[in-house]
Amino acid sequence: MKKYFYFLTLLAVLSFLSSCKKEYEMAPTPYKEITSFKIAYLNGQDSVEAILDGETIHIVWPGLTEWPIPETVKPKITVSHNAIISPASDAAISLEDGTSYTVTAQDGSSKTFKLKVTNGAILPAFMNEDAISLPAGGQASVSFSNLAADGSDVIYLVNDAKEEFKPIHVLQTPVGEIFFIADQPDGSGIPAGEYYVKAINKYQVPVVSSTKMVTITNKTALPYIYFNHTQPIEVKRGETFTVPIRNFGKKYGINRARFYYIDNESGYASFVTLTYIGTNAAFNEVSFQIPEDAPTGISLQSNQGLQIRPTFEGINMTTSNTAYYAHTIKIVE
Known part of the structure; x- marks a missing residue:
């Protein structure tokens, strides 16, 4: 009888432990974080690793003047154990602010993350902001550092009304000067007045002078x-x-x-x-x-x-x- 009691007690303990173990293993996990987010660049020779901050995925594209930000990328992503992410890792997405990901935990709860993209490309910078005065048709130059070697940087003249006029781009020198003619390519002219200079690189990132550098005068137009x-x-x-x-x-x-x-x-x-x-x-x-x-x-x-x-x-x-x-x-x- 005593042996039989011990047997029943042992069976009850084993049964309890087994039920506890089963309950622990089957409980859905609530974890729904992105643990790693990487984008390959330079033809796979390197990668950009995102900074994960709360629900924001910060992407700082490297500062290489000749390397534009691609329109689409295929990030490699890892997430919390038992969680799934949509779009999936290696899926093509638009590399732009606001592109979103949703991570769903095993327990069904979810969390949304959004991209914040920063262009780290080296931007054109004014070497000086010396005043330039010239008549319509006159020629002048603006000095920059960090111009693209392929001559893709473009300048505009901008007045107080935010009107933009694109002067004729004559020449870009290796030492960082952009020569221009005070007229538009279609010959429609640029009104007399004072203008800020705005430079735009191939990534469409603008840099504007702090002063009105260029004055188009009312003097006789220069042929x-x-x-x-x-x-x-x-x-x-x-x-x-x-x-x-x-x-x-x-x-x-x-x-x-x-x-x-x-x-x-x-x-x-x-x-x-x-x-x-x-x-x-x-x-x-x-x-x-x-x-x-x-x-x-x-x-x-x-x-x-x-x-x-x-x-x-x-x-x-x-x-x-x-x-x-x-x-x-x-x-x-």
């Missing part, structure tokens, strides 16, 4: 050559060629024209003096003649390019250079 040819121009000694001009008219003339090129022997810039032939009836084209003794095999240089010294009512104006263009002008045999 300038505006290239628009769609293929290279080849011209022989003694021949003439015609190019578009803006801000020209009856009272204007050209008393000097130079064709700048790089001398193959010295490696330095040199020039050929052209003969100004005249303008058309609409005053929107001018023609020049190549001298008979001009060197051949030379192309318009990418800095000073085609230079003219216009006159107004017989008085010399500031020289104007039309520099780099996608299609050159070449003097041939």
Whole structure:
């Protein structure tokens, strides 16, 4: 009888322990956190690891000027034990503010996380904000650091009314200058007034000067050559060629024209003096003649390019250079 009592007691204890263990193992877990969030970049050579702060997934894209933020990415994500996440790890998502993830715990409760994306790209910075004053058609430059090597940075002139005008981008130099003409590409002009300068990089991130750097004056507009040819121009000694001009008219003339090129022997810039032939009836084209003794095999240089010294009512104006263009002008045999 005593042995039988001990047996029943032992059976009851084992049964209790077994039921406790079963209840512990089957209880749904409430955990619903993101524990790791990584995005591959540089063709998988490296990864960007998110900063997880409460319900925010902070992504700081690396500061590499030549590496744009992609539109979509496939993050690798880990979550709490027994939890699931939607969208799933390795699923393509839009890399932008507000993109959301939902983590659902085993017990059915859920938590939503949202992306906050910071562009860590190196932005253009003004080297100085020296005042620039020029008439319509005049040329000037703004100095920057951190310009993109591919020349993709763009500048705008912005007035107090927040109106933006895109000047003609003439040239970007390796040392960080953007040269521009005080006119818009379509020739519609930029009103006289004072302007802030806004630079925008390829990521569409703006940087604005703290002062009104540029003043467009009411002085007589300066004529300038505006290239628009769609293929290279080849011209022989003694021949003439015609190019578009803006801000020209009856009272204007050209008393000097130079064709700048790089001398193959010295490696330095040199020039050929052209003969100004005249303008058309609409005053929107001018023609020049190549001298008979001009060197051949030379192309318009990418800095000073085609230079003219216009006159107004017989008085010399500031020289104007039309520099780099996608299609050159070449003097041939």
